[in-house]
Amino acid sequence: MSAAPFHDLIIIGAGPAGANAALSAAGAGLDVVLVDEAAHPGGQVWRAPAAGTHPPPDPDLTRGNHLRAQVAQAGVALRAQTVVWSVAATQDGFEVAIASPQGPELIGTRRLLVATGAQERVVPFAGWTLPGVFGLAAATVLLKSENFLPGRRILVAGQGPLLVAVAAKALKLGKAPVAVVDFNGLGRWVQALRGFVGHLPSLRQGLTWQAKLALAGVPILRKHAISRAEANDAGALGAVHVTPVGGGTPRMFEVDTAFVGNSLVPGDEILRLLGARRRPDPLTGWRIEADDEGRCKIPGLYVAGDAGRIRGALPAAAQGTRTGLAIARDAGCALSAAPAKTPRRMDRFADASCSLMQVDDARIAGLADDVVLCRCEDVTVGAVRGAIADGAQDANQLKHFTRLGMGPCQGRMCGANAAALLRTSPGTKPGGDVLTPRSPLHPVAVAQLAGQFDYADIPVPKPAPL
Amino acid sequence: MTDAIQITVNQRPLACRAGMSVAAALLAQDIYQFRTSPARRAPRGAFCLMGACQECAIMIDGHIQRACQTVVRDGMCVVLAGASAG
Numbered sequence: 001m002s003a004a005p006f007h008d009l010i011i012i013g014a015g016p017a018g019a020n021a022a023l024s025a026a027g028a029g030l031d032v033v034l035v036d037e038a039a040h041p042g043g044q045v046w047r048a049p050a051a052g053t054h055p056p057p058d059p060d061l062t063r064g065n066h067l068r069a070q071v072a073q074a075g076v077a078l079r080a081q082t083v084v085w086s087v088a089a090t091q092d093g094f095e096v097a098i099a100s101p102q103g104p105e106l107i108g109t110r111r112l113l114v115a116t117g118a119q120e121r122v123v124p125f126a127g128w129t130l131p132g133v134f135g136l137a138a139a140t141v142l143l144k145s146e147n148f149l150p151g152r153r154i155l156v157a158g159q160g161p162l163l164v165a166v167a168a169k170a171l172k173l174g175k176a177p178v179a180v181v182d183f184n185g186l187g188r189w190v191q192a193l194r195g196f197v198g199h200l201p202s203l204r205q206g207l208t209w210q211a212k213l214a215l216a217g218v219p220i221l222r223k224h225a226i227s228r229a230e231a232n233d234a235g236a237l238g239a240v241h242v243t244p245v246g247g248g249t250p251r252m253f254e255v256d257t258a259f260v261g262n263s264l265v266p267g268d269e270i271l272r273l274l275g276a277r278r279r280p281d282p283l284t285g286w287r288i289e290a291d292d293e294g295r296c297k298i299p300g301l302y303v304a305g306d307a308g309r310i311r312g313a314l315p316a317a318a319q320g321t322r323t324g325l326a327i328a329r330d331a332g333c334a335l336s337a338a339p340a341k342t343p344r345r346m347d348r349f350a351d352a353s354c355s356l357m358q359v360d361d362a363r364i365a366g367l368a369d370d371v372v373l374c375r376c377e378d379v380t381v382g383a384v385r386g387a388i389a390d391g392a393q394d395a396n397q398l399k400h401f402t403r404l405g406m407g408p409c410q411g412r413m414c415g416a417n418a419a420a421l422l423r424t425s426p427g428t429k430p431g432g433d434v435l436t437p438r439s440p441l442h443p444v445a446v447a448q449l450a451g452q453f454d455y456a457d458i459p460v461p462k463p464a465p466l
Numbered sequence: 467m468t469d470a471i472q473i474t475v476n477q478r479p480l481a482c483r484a485g486m487s488v489a490a491a492l493l494a495q496d497i498y499q500f501r502t503s504p505a506r507r508a509p510r511g512a513f514c515l516m517g518a519c520q521e522c523a524i525m526i527d528g529h530i531q532r533a534c535q536t537v538v539r540d541g542m543c544v545v546l547a548g549a550s551a552g
């Protein structure tokens with residue numbers, strides 16, 4: 001095989017973190033390849049609208065357009081619509097396996113920056129696998145890229161800043177939610193306000209959204225959560241039951257669509273595949289071990305943005321710039337400017353947002369046995385409890401006992417919740433709550449390369465030959 | 467609707483706008499069930515819409531692809547196995 005092309009720096013993820021890192025590293029003279037699965041830079045929050053879609057003006061869209069213009073002008077080699085499905089350390093750096101519409105490729109690099117962003121964490125309930133139940137962050141994807149939300153009778157539930165944002169945007173599309181169901185009480189929001197004053201435009205935006213929902217008469221049920229969902233005759237979502245947190249009489253809402261989300265967790269598989277370690281973080285559950293400028297313990301490996309620690313868009317952008325400059329400095333570039341630190345007020349804002357998205361282990365420990373935990377393999381909470389009782393002591397044993405995390409999502413949806421169950425069960429191994437990631441990271445991309453597969457064939461990936 | 471194109475879903479024509487994802491095109495027609503889960507044969511549809519959960523992995527032009535990460539193309543052939551196409 002001919003040698004893979006070799007670069008100074010490959011950046012995986014062109015969100016606020018990765019794209020800004022690319023700008024500062026390329027500006028300092030490095031040869032940078034910026035890879036993203038999406039068609040355009042922007043990431044989750046500054047996502048580009050789909051061709052032919054014209055969403056209403058919005059600060060995130062403005063920032064995204066600015067970023068896209070900057071990337072287009074900088075000397076950055078952008079590889080869009082390109083999925084990274086495996087990575088490996090080599091003698092002189094890293095080898096990155098990518099798949100794009102042009103086919104599979106291997107590219108090599110001296111340094112690797114992982115800026116793959118976050119994934120959504122949803123606290124499961126009976127019926128959360130029904131068609132018609134979507135993530136809450138998922139709604140923001142549809143809003144930003146398609147200016148569209150599905151459904152006729154919709155309900156928005158969960159916790160955190162996205163709750164009001166999605167509800168208000170649904171209202172604007174003429175789909176006033178039947179109800180907004182907030183796990184947090186008003187007290188938590190008031191506490192968070194002290195941090196939210198760290199970014200006044202966002203605070204003003206949030207308050208405006210709340211006011212619009214109130215004016216439209218959208219009921220907001222605070223300290224409530226969905227306790228279960230029911231199917232309609234067609235087997236899709238027909239109704240949800242909403243119960244006060246801590247117990248009480250449930251209320252039923254007939255809906256065809258529910259957007260539900262509780263938290264964000266780092267999308268850190270690539271980092272962990274390369275040996276980076278998680279460290280507990282009191283506010284966000286965990287973070288990836290790295291120094292202030294994004295250097296991981298593995299030489300040449302860097303992290304920026306939500307992939308390392310959930311902080312949100314503006315801190316991700318600031319950290320991207322800083323890490324890009326740090327990489328350039330490590331590569332021996334002479335730099336005129338010292339990288340700026342993330343302003344304290346931005347940190348306070350991030351802390352406030354994260355405080356509204358906390359999921360205590362006790363909530364997962366309290367789930368009923370019949371609730372599906374692992375969506376890919378239909379593994380229930382009861383099956384996980386059974387496996388632990390039978391001697392499964394850590395996440396990887398749990399996987400072998402139950403197939404949890406073995407499906408095509410590789411534990412992205414269930415990993416954090418399975419970890420909470422392990423941590424709260426006696427007799428399990430401390431620190432053994434994390435599933436070991438394996439390549440291919442995106443089995444479907446590989447199926448695409450390899451020819452015809454049935455969905456049921458996907459789940460058992462072998463380690464990728466590199 | 468500018469740039470209207472047509473795809474087929476289980477051999478039935480479905481009009482959509484060029485540029486949208488297959489998942490959005492299906493959802494816009496109230497097609498929620500994309501497939502069934504392999505273990506329990508339970509109905510499933512798109513969930514995360516960001517490419518992570520793989521719930522939207524369906525047969526598109528002869529390959530299993532994630533509907534939320536695939537853009538519609540005129541003449542595209544989508545097959546929803548085990549699901550009635552709306």
Ligand SMILES: Cc1cc2nc3c(=O)[nH]c(=O)nc-3n(C[C@H](O)[C@H](O)[C@H](O)COP(=O)(O)OP(=O)(O)OC[C@H]3O[C@@H](n4cnc5c(N)ncnc54)[C@H](O)[C@@H]3O)c2cc1C
Binds near residue numbers: 036141312
């Ligand atoms: C679905 C979703 C929606 C969100 N919506 C909002 C919102 O509306 N407002 C808000 O303030 N915050 C939102 N967030 C929070 C968001 O994480 C941060 O605000 C911000 O986007 C973080 O920036 P980032 O650069 O770290 O990561 P991201 O913006 O997430 O960028 C990461 C990029 O990496 C790419 N990527 C990941 N894995 C691979 C791979 N294997 N191969 C190739 N490319 C890959 C992704 O396509 C993505 O473009 C959302 C998060 C999620 C998960």
Ligand code: FES
Binds near residue numbers: 514515519532534
């Ligand atoms: S809906 Fe989750 S991968 Fe497409």
